[in-house]
Amino acid sequence: MRASQRARGEDVALVDSLLSADERRRSSGVRFDELRAEQKQLGKLIPKATGDEKAELLKKAGQLAADVKAADADRDAADAETQELLLQLGNLVHPDVPVGGEEDFVTLETHGTIRDFGGEGFEPKDHLELGQLLGAIDVERGAKVSGSRFYFLTGVGALLELALVNAAIAQATAAGFTPMLTPALVRPQSMAGTGFLGQASQDVYHLDKDDLYLVGTSEVALAAYHMDEIIDAERLPLRYAGFSPCFRREAGSHGKDTRGIFRVHQFDKVEMFSYVAPEDSRAEHQRLLDWEKQWLTSLELPFRVIDVASADLGSSAARKYDCEAWIPTQGKYRELTSTSDCTEFQSRRLSIRVRDGKQVKPLATLNGTLCAVPRTIVAILENHQQADGSVRIPEVLRPYLGGREVLEPVAK
Template identity: 60%
Template sequence: MIDIRYVRENPEAVRASQRARGADEALVDRLLSADEARRSTLQIAEETRAQQKALSRTVGKASPEERPAILADAQALAAKVKELEESASAANAEYEQIAMSIANIIIDGVPAGGEDDFTVLKHVGDVPEFDFPVKDHLDLAEGIGGLDMARGTKVSGSRFYYLTGIGARLELALLTAAADLAEANGFTLTVTPTLVKPEIMGGTGFLGAHSDEIYHLEQDDLYLVGTSEVALAGYHSGEIIDLSEGPKRYAGWSTCYRREAGSYGKDTRGIIRVHQFNKVEMFSYCTPAEAEDEHARLLDFEEQMLAKVELPYRVIDTAAGDLGSSAARKFDCEAWLPSQERWMEVTSTSNCTTFQARRLGVRERVDGKTQIVATLNGTLATTRWLVAILENHQREDGSIYVPEGLRPYLGGRELIATT
């Protein structure tokens, strides 16, 4: 949720953010009107309640002749107070509904526009050139006995799979390397819940425009997370945390679930877009003043992981219209996908400023007063990375070169042979 004080003082900046996102800027004026209505109605209700209490205190001092009239007036005021409180409650509900529908205010410099309007910040590594026909990750994974899509579909339906043998070991190696890198940089490793309450899912901003991506267990009123960001954002909900020694950093290892609604016919082959996958996610709580520097640190950690697995990649500054509602800025790292000759997102890191923490009530104490903290998140490794690792490191015979950064987690193995 955005800071209403900021909106009151900087309405045009919020309108500009909405325009850059391609969102409805009229919501800003509606929010300001609703804010004024709720405040004025509440003020009148409080003034009337004070009048009613003051009048009630005079009953004992009134004469028997005056008392009935005073009681009648007090009762009328009490009824008026109730009516005004109901109006104030309705005005506040309208205010909250509008406030919840406005996305986070983008940071200066974020490109305006939609999915294709990103800015490329840099390229790292050389795109591989092959002197033999390139295989895609599915053929390669099946060739080394690492993936079984057919039985995944038989058991669970389309976009499910089994990682088998070396495929399972390769994913564990990747995620363990990510966990080690996180711990070495001060992150507390956590295995997080994958079912969360509605207030936690909503608090992170995932129940808005993209709620159709989320699995909901109606009988239990719980949501399956699409990222451990959700559980980690809720970890300190309703708390006052101590940031005097720097950011609180967590790395969440979890299974993630996404419905992939709206992506029918897109990347249906293999494991690029699937309903279930594993991920190590970074999450940071810091002061608002530290947020942009922390964002740069999270991006650096992601790039360190990409260096470990020796992938060519580019970093993009995502356009405003392609940001989630919680993100004020997002950097994506996209690895080269040889079989499709395109860039494929493998990591993203978002600066959510105070948007999530305000919804979830996460604060810090500064000079005796509390203030909302900032939250950030970033992917450190996920199942999808296997796609890029297999394709970029393939050999002509279908075997796979093992990047040096993963070898300690695979018993020193330098090559994965075909079965």
């Protein structure tokens, strides 16, 4: 765990503080049990005693009651400290994860062909200019109504989102996922249990009056769906495809991606979520990645797969793969989907267990983005644009757009 903390770039001393607190928890628990046993034994002697002996025993019982109460308080305090420190620890990093920060990822594979717009004789427009030509994106009125990083999808923009969501859910359903419409507001224990109230808390919206959190991903609701439950091993794997609005403060992104809809405060997303036996988590992680690759390939987007470095994992992931699509006007790959193996990290915190014969133990949870709508729209508009400002629709989406093959610019 010390090595894992070091790889994450986080406080290694936290591990030693946790061990010390746990030792106090254990020793105070032993002390309480000893005093409680002594108190019970004394309780049996008092009724049989008389005179001075009984008076002495009653005096001792009074002192013992105070000691038991103090020991109980010490035990509770040590337990609370242990739990508080434990919640600050990230998941144990997988040994094959590349060590380092955001730029220290390893590229595992690339897919598709990057278009040569110069060879086609025109300069590509960015997604916002295209969105305005198509009557699909309105960020000016989004800012007027709600502030920066908000937007309207209008006309074909709204239809494109609905097509993406329907196509993504269709793929997930065909792969055996149960479609889910999930709550966007969750209780603190759901947010903390999934690992979003630690280092990620700065990006979380909180409703103080109700003590509820707006989710940044339906992963939170899907992970907490089986909170405090024991699941029979025969039911695994359980796979859900959740659709929900997502809310992120983007507190650490000042000045980044301020143009258009790539980085916004509110967006819709289709998320895959799996519950599996711990020994099956690595294989399930690869399956989630394969489904993401299938989705991006069906959208005819050039993309690469990266093995995310240790300090960029987030607290709940032991390992994470990102699929990054090529964005022509930025001249680089940008994250579109992500899949994380959270091993037993979330299930332990949410008390989700599997019963395998007579054994009851934590299970593994995994998540994978199938379609984060605004970023996917960005990639589609820029990669499939044509010289006249129109945008070709990938075949997989056409049945959900009434057979439409091209989005045409609208009159001003």
